[in-house]
Amino acid sequence: MNAAENGGYIQSLQMAPGIKGKKITWINKNGILGFVESIILSQKEASEPFYILDLGLLINLVHKWAHDLPMIQPYYAVKCNPNIEFLGAMAALGFSFDCASRAEIETVMALGVSSDRIIFANPCKAESHIKYAASVGVNLTTFDSINEVRKIKRSHPECALLIRIKVMDDSTFRSPLSSKYGALPNEIESLLQAAQAAQLDVIGVSFHIGSGGNDVYAYRYAIAAAKEVFDTTVQLGMPKMKVLNIGGGFTADTHFNVAVMAIKEGISKHFSEEEGLIFMAEPGRYFAEKCFTLATNIIGKRVRGDLREYWITDGIYGSMNCIVNDHAVVTCSPLGTTSNPINPTCTNAELYKSTVFGPTCDAYDTISTSYWLPDLEVDDWLLFPNMGAYTSATGSNFNGFTTSSIPTILYYSNISCVNF
Numbered sequence: 342m343n344a345a346e347n348g349g350y351i352q353s354l355q356m357a358p359g360i361k362g363k364k365i366t367w368i369n370k371n372g373i374l375g376f377v378e379s380i381i382l383s384q385k386e387a388s389e390p391f392y393i394l395d396l397g398l399l400i401n402l403v404h405k406w407a408h409d410l411p412m413i414q415p416y417y418a419v420k421c422n423p424n425i426e427f428l429g430a431m432a433a434l435g436f437s438f439d440c441a442s443r444a445e446i447e448t449v450m451a452l453g454v455s456s457d458r459i460i461f462a463n464p465c466k467a468e469s470h471i472k473y474a475a476s477v478g479v480n481l482t483t484f485d486s487i488n489e490v491r492k493i494k495r496s497h498p499e500c501a502l503l504i505r506i507k508v509m510d511d512s513t514f515r516s517p518l519s520s521k522y523g524a525l526p527n528e529i530e531s532l533l534q535a536a537q538a539a540q541l542d543v544i545g546v547s548f549h550i551g552s553g554g555n556d557v558y559a560y561r562y563a564i565a566a567a568k569e570v571f572d573t574t575v576q577l578g579m580p581k582m583k584v585l586n587i588g589g590g591f592t593a594d595t596h597f598n599v600a601v602m603a604i605k606e607g608i609s610k611h612f613s614e615e616e617g618l619i620f621m622a623e624p625g626r627y628f629a630e631k632c633f634t635l636a637t638n639i640i641g642k643r644v645r646g647d648l649r650e651y652w653i654t655d656g657i658y659g660s661m662n663c664i665v666n667d668h669a670v671v672t673c674s675p676l677g678t679t680s681n682p683i684n685p686t687c688t689n690a691e692l693y694k695s696t697v698f699g700p701t702c703d704a705y706d707t708i709s710t711s712y713w714l715p716d717l718e719v720d721d722w723l724l725f726p727n728m729g730a731y732t733s734a735t736g737s738n739f740n741g742f743t744t745s746s747i748p749t750i751l752y753y754s755n756i757s758c759v760n761f
């Protein structure tokens with residue numbers, strides 16, 4: 342993108358709900374450290390953690406999706422990161438959303454998103470949440486059990502349905518989902534018949550291959566399985582299905598390119614003869630993960646021989662819960678402060694095996710016992726990149742450290758392409 346295009350995006354993001362009134366700083370890629378330093382210097386209580394969010398990278402990821410998968414409309418999975426500035430940016434970019442609860446629907450609609458841009462993609466919903474969806478006109482949801490059919494029939498009979506199918510063993514994925522969701526092949530016919538008997542419209546199929554995995558060929562198998570369900574409806578004399586929802590599971594790295602290939606192959610092999618089909622997806626991690634960097638202050642240090650131990654202002658009960666819940670590998674790099682200037686000194690410095698602890702009084706709150714870091718001091722900072730997926734969203738308030746109140750500061754970097 343050229344400067345004028347970037348300028349145009351910044352201008353319209355500046356007006357976005359959730360962002361309006363906040364500053365978006367334009368920086369070039371090399372300016373990130375200086376940007377973070379200026380934030381630290383401007384803070385009064387300069388030890389609280391904060392996120393920086395790269396809206397320029399988000400735009401590039403959106404462009405890459407539109408370029409590689411133009412036929413598939415993404416519904417951003419809110420649960421991955423419901424950061425309000427991030428959601429506001431996506432709303433302003435015209436995104437649609439995958440919500441899993443009443444509160445997520447409320448949040449997204451408060452940003453001005455209309456109900457036809459929302460799928461209630463939770464296969465098992467409390468009936469009160471279904472009633473709420475009906476009251477605001479969210480008319481698309483998923484199901485994988487007879488009881489869900491009964492609840493929807495009672496509380497939202499106008500709602501269109503996608504049958505969520507279990508695709509395969511996804512136990513190699515960082516966050517497998519198939520043990521919890523998805524109709525088994527031998528359950529599909531009776532579920533479709535139950536929906537038909539209840540006069541509900543099953544308009545398509547959805548699946549989720551599992552989150553954060555590498556086996557992106559799974560999309561090919563899943564698309565083949567979805568086609569069988571399409572065929573089953575024809576055999577049962579039901580109306581033709583018209584929606585294929587390929588779920589989430591994308592990562593913003595080279596696996597994405599393989600996933601694109603697998604999806605295109607699957608669609609052209611199994612669905613090229615279906616006309617007027619609507620393809621949708623529910624990516625979370627792909628858009629959120631790389632756009633957020635977490636900055637944490639070192640508040641404590643202990644030296645034991647060659648070992649360095651540091652305490653920082655966020656940890657396993659906060660953003661780094663992703664290590665436990667999402668099997669994430671988190672990395673960090675040091676950022677000095679003016680009293681201990683930045684990286685050039687660090688990069689040549691001798692490295693020490695370092696343990697990094699979170700701030701709570703639980704020994705379990707240990708982020709890593711094997712980082713190699715230069716000899717850092719109390720009041721230095723550590724930056725954790727790629728902290729946007731299943732981090733702040735799943736953190737707790739344990740011990741009075743409130744993950745949900747970590748502020749987010751916006752910037753727009755001019756990385757002109759997404760290199761993967």
Ligand SMILES: *Cc1c(COP(=O)(O)O)cnc(C)c1O
Pocket residue numbers: 418420421439462463549551552553588589590591623624625626627
């Ligand atoms: C979690 C979830 C997603 C998002 O998954 P990612 O791997 O983050 O893309 C999408 N759809 C449903 C139904 C989910 O539960």
